[in-house]
Amino acid sequence: KKYVYFFGKGRAEGDASMKQLLGGKGANLAEMVRLGVPVPPGFTISTEVCKYYYDHGKTYPEELKDQVLKAMKELEEATGKVFGSPENPLLVSVRSGAAVSMPGMMDTILNLGLNDETVEGMIKSTNNPRFCYDAYRRFMQMFGDVVLNIKHEYFEEELNKVKTEKGVKLDTDLDADDLKKVVERYKEVYKKAGHKFPQDPWDQLWKAIDAVFGSWMNERAIKYRELNGIKEGSLLGTAVNVVAMVFGNMGEDSGTGVAFTRDPNTGEKKYYGEYLPNAQGEDVVAGIRTPYPLTKLEEMMPDVYKQLLDIFEKLEKHYRDMQDIEFTIERGKLYLLQTRTGKRTPFAAVRIAVDMAEEGLITKEEAIMRVSPDHIETLLHPYFEPETKKNASLLAKGIAASPGAATGIIVFDPAEAERMVKEENKQVILVRPETSPEDIAGMAAAEGILTSTGGKTSHAAVVARGMGKPCIVGCEAIEVDEKAGVIRIDGKEIKEFSWLSIDGTTGEVFDGKLATVKPQGLEGPLAKILQWADEIRKLGVRTNADTPRDATVARNFGAEGIGLCRTEHMFFEEERIPVVRQMIVAKTKEQREIALEKLLPMQQEDFVGLFKAMEGYPVTIRLLDPPLHEFLPKEDEDIKALAEEMGLSYEELKATVEELHEFNPMMGHRGCRLSITYPEIAVMQTKAIIGAAIQVLKEEGKTVIPEIMIPLVGHINELKYLKKIITETADKMIEEAGVDLQYKVGTMIEIPRAALTADEIATEAEFFSFGTNDLTQMTFGFSRDDYGKFVKEYIEKGILEVDPFQKLDRTGVGQLVKMGTEKGRSTRPNLKVGICGEHGGEPSSIEFCHITGLDYVSCSPYRVPVARLAAAQAAI
Ligand code: ADP
Ligand code: MG
Ligand code: MG
Structure with a gap:
């Protein structure tokens, strides 16, 4: 089996499509060789070896040794140097690189192959003893740190001592003899740590390979994968790249840098990067010396700069995306050491995608796919x-x-x-x-x-x-x-x-x-990409909004209506809560009507605001839904105050409150059950909705599309009973007002029984809206208020992959959504179906809604742009 892939001298066994096998770094090094970009030659040990290594007690496949030996021979031919030669030694870097880029998470070792003999050979060929001893001591330090876990500080200490002894401050003040002394001291550091610095280059190489494969499972790499949602097992592991060293630290005509083909912060189409003369790559990344902007290179070496720009262009055209590049210049000769798709800010992601589509480099669809819906929100x-x-x-x-x-x-x-x-x-x-x-x-x-x-x-x-x-x-x-x-x-x-x-x-x-x-509007490239998304998406996007302010924000973000207005949220304001409480604790219809009378104008006023904000778009208003405990007075003081206001004694009211106590309020007297026991609530809310609609229609001549939604229906007869009350109230008002007002009565589907009998329910309901919060709660039997105590462990133990309240559970809850939709449309073919749970703003759930053929999703205002993009991505 082939485990080792050579690249260099215009020939490469791998290419960019082989990321899984060669890792991103290895695949792209091979690809660059194919493109004719100057890259130091090398070879890649595939990720399959990493997998093998972990599956077989940290051992390698038998064939590996010969394949590495053979590749090293080729590398020697390509460079004209010999690994371990005391005359003309070949030095290499040993670099990690998985299919997904994990910058800085795994280990890399530079200058490998140096020992007491080869360093002399290198001095012969470079004529630069200081440089060679510096490379040697750097290698010892890196090797000790990475392979043997010898603390970095121990080396620094010795280095500082030599500086102090000489009475100098900077590394650059040390000459070859000083650095030779440092090398000897470093050997002592190894000894003290219970190791011996390996003089045999092959021994060095295999230990370095072990270390790189070992770094795949180091703590920070594991954490990185966890944080970035890279599933354990989705990748084979890291590859190991053995690359001939080139030296950016051979004088002022040498140097090293990193660059982006576009600005990764703003997305602006301009080259962006940093350059450090007379330095090795690590110096820039570590942030030890402050580098110059890339343009400095133009001053110092205009020809090389020009060559670099040509390569930027070539790579960007070839990969059709912004590239993040590492390069090194050795005595005026340019080498690329890495290219990869550059990480960027969400802002830059949008700008680059839009620009590239407009430049004709990618299609609009590709542009849409390149922006992460979750990033959109951070832009707002x-x-x-x-x-x-x-x-x-x-x-x-x-x-x-x-x-x-x-x-x-x-x-x-x-x-x-x-x-x-x-x-x-x-x-x-x-x-x-x-x-x-x-x-x-x-x-x-x-x-x-x-x-x-x-x-x-x-x-x-x-x-x-x-x-x-x-x-x-x-x-x-x-x-x-x-x-x-x-x-x-x-x-x-x-x-x-x-x-x-x-x-x-x-x-x-x-x-x-x-x-x-928070920024209010959408502008520039973000507006553009969302406009493209609107052209492509099939799902409508509405918002969950309870106030005119939220509705306006959402509309500016592109909402096409309100999918859910939670009327009880309007009652949480300080002056309203007591009135709501009066309604709840009322013992008689008369008492309740007094409270409702007070609530009516407040509600109507709110609805007027909502209708105005959503002019021309449907506004779905849900009748009172809350589990009563959300509103009941809890503190004695509140009970006293309320009793006073209602002309009751404290004891009387306290008794009522206790009577109303429920053991399981989420499944208790709530939703349509409230209006069935107290129809006057439905009447009042209908009056407020229709009254507001008539008002806006009459006074402002605006188009109003009210949709009255009944929550928590599980049986067709619940809906029948309430629909009759609602339509009688509404029709009478409309007739009296003499206006032409269309409204709809529909229901939430949030109890499994409703989904199971959706065909029946649709004979009454003019629209469905899946309340997937409650539907998830009832389908799993997980209390939304209590599941937090165990869900984390469920996920850690792999019982659930994700929190089903965050991401719609397609197999279970999703099946109810699908069935509900199909059954509903079997008896009412033009039934409008939407979703209004938290899932309505979550990209994967939105994709599911698209697949299932829903008409729209509804989500919180700031998620509206997210949903527009996610809906388009689902449709591509
Ligand atoms: P990372 O993935 O952490 O960036 P790299 O493998 O890219 O690690 O290497 C770390 C640094 O060493 C980079 O700056 C890179 O440019 C430099 N480097 C790696 N290999 C060589 C080489 N063969 N010659 C010169 N510099 C190298
Ligand atoms: Mg790198
Ligand atoms: Mg609900």
Whole structure:
């Protein structure tokens, strides 16, 4: 079986389509060779070997050794150097790379092949002893750290000692002899740690290969996969790339850089990147030295710069997407070391997709597929309120690395940040000198990230952008003093755990907690892509809105009506709650009518606002639904106050409240059951709805389309009973007003029995709306208020793959939705069917609704653009 794939000298055994087998890095290195892009030659050990390694107690397939040997021979031929040769040694890097890019999560070792002999050979061929000993000591350090787990600091300590002994500060002040001394000291470090530095290059190579395969299962790689929803087992593992070394640290005509073919923050079509002269690749990524912008290269080496731009163009055209590139220049000769589809901010994702479609590089459909629906929402999320920002105290300005505004308390330790967010519900800004891969859990928990060093391609910047979190890096004015528990800026001290606000769009850091606002409208490329989505999608998108304000927001986001107005939500306002309580605790019809009388104008006024905001679109209003306990007075004080207002004694009312207590309110006296026992509630609400509709129609001449929705129906007769009351009330009003008003009466399908008898129910119902929150609750028998206690464990133990309240359960609940829809349409072919649970704004559930042939989804206002895009993606 073939396990090893060679690339170099214009010939490659792999190509870009082989990502699963060769990993993204390996597949793209091969592809670049095929494209004629200069790449140092090398070979890739496939991901199948990684799988084998873990399946067989960390051993390799028998054929592997020979295949590696053979590939190394080819590599030697391609480079004209010999691995382990004391005359002209070949050095290699050993690099990880899985099918899905996991930047910085796994290990890489550079300069492998150096030992006491080969270093002399290298000096002969380069004539640069200082450089060679520096490479040697770097290799020892990296190898010790990665392969043998010897602490990085032990090496740094020795290096610093040699510097102190010589009385210099910078690494660059050390000459070849000093570095040779460092190498000897490093050998001691190995010894102290109970190891011996392996002099045999083949021994080095196999140990490095072990380490790279081993890094597939290191903690941070596992965490990364978990955070990014990469399922264990969906990938074979990592590949190992053995690549001939090229050196960016051979002088001023050498260097290294990373670049994006478009700006990964804004999406702007311009080259973007960083360049560090006389350095090895690791130096840029680690954020140790602050690199120059890419344009510096144009000044220093215009020809190489031009060649690089040509390659950018070639790669972008070829891959038809923005590329993230690593390159190294060795004595004026350019090499590409990596290309991959670049991570980008949600904002840039939209802009790049739209631009590329307009440039004709991709189709509109592809553009739509390239934007993640979940990212859309972050684009609509907060920025600092401009007035507050003007008056805020600006502490410092760093490099704007990932846009958006965030505010939280300063926390230094990522683990602490994670804990405070999870356990104490705190809002946190993670502040650090820089971040490294083991910090990702803390970064994920934080609202935003601020680092004092590093550039736009440092770890913090790259990871934050991927997460869509506001981030500022290289904020050098800030000194982080973890020991003292403070940050210092300009002589000012700010304690850990005090509030800080960061603007990742501008790089500004503010003292205290700034007010944030959410952007209102959709504009620019986002509006464009949603417009394309509207052309493609088949599902309608409505909103769940209870107030005119929400309705207006949603309409501006593109909602085509209200799919659910929860009338009880209108009652949560302070002055209304007592009236609602009066209605609930009323003992007689008369008492209840007094309360309803008071509620009627309030409701009518609300509906007027809703109808106006949704002019021309349907507005679905659900009759009172809540489990009574949501409204009952609980505190004695509330009971006293209410008793007084109603002219009752405290004892009397207390008794009533106790009588109304339910053991299982979610399955108790709620929904249509309320109106069946107290028809006057349905009458009042119908009056308010139809009254409002008539008012808007008459006074403003606006088109109003009210849809009255009856909740929690399980039996056709419930619906029949209420529909009669509603239509009698409504028709009478319409006739008296002498207007032409069309309205509909329909039902929620949220009890399994309703789905099972949907054909019967549809003979009465003029529309269906699946209330998948309750339907999930009743189908699983999971109480929505209690399932939180066990659902996490269900997911951890693999009993459920996801929380069914977040993502519609297609096999179970989904079957009821499908059956309900089909049965409903069997007796009423033109039945309109929608969904109004939380699932209506969740991309996978939306896809299911599309497949099932629903007419529309309804979701919260900020999810409307998400749903528009997801609906289009479902249709592609
Ligand atoms: P990562 O996936 O973490 O980026 P890489 O395998 O790309 O790891 O390598 C880390 C750094 O080392 C990069 O900056 C890369 O450009 C550099 N590098 C890797 N292989 C070589 C090589 N053969 N010659 C020179 N630099 C290299
Ligand atoms: Mg890389
Ligand atoms: Mg419900």
